[in-house]
Amino acid sequence: MNLKKQFKEGLLTQNPVLVQVLGMCSTMAITTSFFNGLGMGVAVLVILTLSNVIISAIRKIVPDKIRIAMFIVVIAGFVTCVDLLIQAFLPDLAKSLGVFIPLIVVNCIILGRAESFSYKNGVAASFFDGIFQGIGYTVVLLAMCIIRELLGAGTFGGGLLGPDLKGIQILPAQFPAKMLTLPVGGFLVLACLIAAMQWALSKSKK
Amino acid sequence: MDQITNLLAITLGAVLANNFIFSQFLGICPFLGVSKKVDTAVGMGIAVTFVMGLASAITWLVNTFILVPLDLVYMQTVAFILVIASLVQFIEMFLQKSMPTLYTALGVYLPLITTNCAVLGVALLNIQNNYNFIESVVYGITGGLGFLLAIVLFASIRERLVFADYPKNWDGFPIALVTAGLMALAFMGFSGLKIW
Numbered sequence: 001m002n003l004k005k006q007f008k009e010g011l012l013t014q015n016p017v018l019v020q021v022l023g024m025c026s027t028m029a030i031t032t033s034f035f036n037g038l039g040m041g042v043a044v045l046v047i048l049t050l051s052n053v054i055i056s057a058i059r060k061i062v063p064d065k066i067r068i069a070m071f072i073v074v075i076a077g078f079v080t081c082v083d084l085l086i087q088a089f090l091p092d093l094a095k096s097l098g099v100f101i102p103l104i105v106v107n108c109i110i111l112g113r114a115e116s117f118s119y120k121n122g123v124a125a126s127f128f129d130g131i132f133q134g135i136g137y138t139v140v141l142l143a144m145c146i147i148r149e150l151l152g153a154g155t156f157g158g159g160l161l162g163p164d165l166k167g168i169q170i171l172p173a174q175f176p177a178k179m180l181t182l183p184v185g186g187f188l189v190l191a192c193l194i195a196a197m198q199w200a201l202s203k204s205k206k
Numbered sequence: 207m208d209q210i211t212n213l214l215a216i217t218l219g220a221v222l223a224n225n226f227i228f229s230q231f232l233g234i235c236p237f238l239g240v241s242k243k244v245d246t247a248v249g250m251g252i253a254v255t256f257v258m259g260l261a262s263a264i265t266w267l268v269n270t271f272i273l274v275p276l277d278l279v280y281m282q283t284v285a286f287i288l289v290i291a292s293l294v295q296f297i298e299m300f301l302q303k304s305m306p307t308l309y310t311a312l313g314v315y316l317p318l319i320t321t322n323c324a325v326l327g328v329a330l331l332n333i334q335n336n337y338n339f340i341e342s343v344v345y346g347i348t349g350g351l352g353f354l355l356a357i358v359l360f361a362s363i364r365e366r367l368v369f370a371d372y373p374k375n376w377d378g379f380p381i382a383l384v385t386a387g388l389m390a391l392a393f394m395g396f397s398g399l400k401i402w
Binding site for chain 2: 021025026029068072073076077084099102103182184185188190191192195
């Protein structure tokens with residue numbers, strides 16, 4: 001087990017969003033305010049870690065042919081728990097994330113890690129893999145949120161800070177390009193981030 | 207008459223104004239993954255439309271006649287994903303037996319659809335919007351048609367992109383995302399559309 005290598009993979013060289021390009025739907029859809037991104041990131045981190053641990057624990061007794069169905073049942077169970085917890089304790093977050101919380105079930109990151117990592121590795125390694133990949137996902141979400149919020153609405157920390165939880169106004173209200181908080185902005189900001197990542201990776205190889 | 211205008215409004219919304227890809231961000235993975243050629247994009251689009259229509263119908267029935275009477279609505283996510291996974295498996299077996307030509311045309315894409323968030327998304331949205339049976343089925347099918355339209359347009363643009371000259375670091379996903387972003391901007395023009 002090599003924690004340092006796993007950490008680097010999760011955050012940079014094998015980042016789930018920027019390099020493996022998985023779980024795009026939620027990445028683009030909900031990154032309009034800081035609190036949304038944080039909530040979604042933590043929810044995925046928790047579910048990913050738990051499902052990684054369980055799947056790696058049962059990997060020897062699951063027949064090869066029905067493994068995908070088993071993965072989905074395990075993941076769906078945890079998603080339901082997290083969904084109900086968010087609805088109970090953070091109703092505002094549940095409202096703004098909407099259908100995307102139950103849709104974590106079909107988030108390719110979780111199924112992808114189950115298939116490519118935890119089905120082949122031990123419990124402890126899978127646990128850390130879940131945590132590091134989850135952190136990698138959360139960091140990208142937060143970066144997207146900060147960029148889209150700052151340039152699109154001129155605020156920082158929406159849903160968490162400021163008056164009426166609308167965020168702290170940083171840029172004067174007439175400057176921001178509202179387009180970035182719309183779906184278009186999701187596509188364009190993610191494109192820029194992936195391009196920057198490809199540039200950085202090709203640079204570090206040289 | 208009211209019913210018909212209502213269905214027309216749902217159709218228009220699902221295909222253009224609230225397109226699953228460009229305004230709701232559902233089904234982005236297959237949208238980016240299988241859009242390199244127009245032929246495969248058409249195949250994927252048809253398969254998705256088919257499954258979305260059937261899944262809407264069956265999940266609506268499951269929800270209304272099993273989950274609600276038994277007070278098990280909190281098991282919705284688990285129940286729906288199981289229904290969708292077995293539905294896809296079933297369709298695959300059925301097509302293989304009875305319509306081998308269609309099966310070979312769709313073959314590769316069918317298993318992929320289980321993890322397409324547009325399918326689970328449409329099932330959940332039907333319940334959230336309180337649609338009745340017919341509205342759900344119409345929403346499912348037209349949502350699939352919106353996906354088909356989006357992926358075919360996108361694939362045709364991507365085929366031309368090969369000849370475009372752009373910085374090397376934007377190769378692959380970034381340039382595809384920029385293209386999709388500009389298409390989303392174009393589709394936003396439909397959001398003012400209203401009929402009644």
